[in-house]
Amino acid sequence: MYFTTHLLAGxxxxxxxxAAGAPPWTAFLAGLASHAALxxxxxHDYHKARHALLDIAIGLALAALFFRGPFAAExxxxxxxxxxxxxxxxxGHLILSSGRPWRDFFPSHTGALPHPHWPLLxxxxxxxxxxxxxVCLLAS
Numbered sequence: 536m537y538f539t540t541h542l543l544a545g546x547x548x549x550x551x552x553x554a555a556g557a558p559p560w561t562a563f564l565a566g567l568a569s570h571a572a573l574x575x576x577x578x579h580d581y582h583k584a585r586h587a588l589l590d591i592a593i594g595l596a597l598a599a600l601f602f603r604g605p606f607a608a609e610x611x612x613x614x615x616x617x618x619x620x621x622x623x624x625x626x627g628h629l630i631l632s633s634g635r636p637w638r639d640f641f642p643s644h645t646g647a648l649p650h651p652h653w654p655l656l657x658x659x660x661x662x663x664x665x666x667x668x669x670v671c672l673l674a675s
Contacts, residue, residue, distance in 0.1 A: 539594035542618040543669035549613015553606040562609040566616025574643035577651040579658025601673045
């Protein structure tokens with residue numbers, strides 16, 4: 536999944552955890568769990584740095600709208616948990632491009648969990664559903 540999808544889903548789950556009265560640290564864990572769950576849905580992944588930079592910019596701009604007001608801290612921690620595993624992908628690309636070895640750790644990145652891929656059009660639609668749902672939940 537794209538960074539934006541993971542960030543928005545984690546942000547919404549962070550708020551949901553807080554609204555349910557769960558301890559603040561559960562926002563991060565909910566975001567982390569959402570990353571694994573979303574990676575198991577067939578989706579499109581990009582492979583170019585410019586696409587990653589655009590995705591990160593869009594995600595951060597949208598998330599900035601929601602990192603304020605009630606549950607701001609929980610939203611932040613949920614979003615961080617949701618998007619943090621993709622940091623290893625970015626680091627891996629940088630390290631591999633330097634010729635050094637790299638090993639992923641997050642289960643959906645290592646093959647321990649399914650990580651199915653679809654072509655751009657179908658895979659983009661599966662990204663939009665959770666992202667739009669998250670924005671709707673956060674905006675309500």
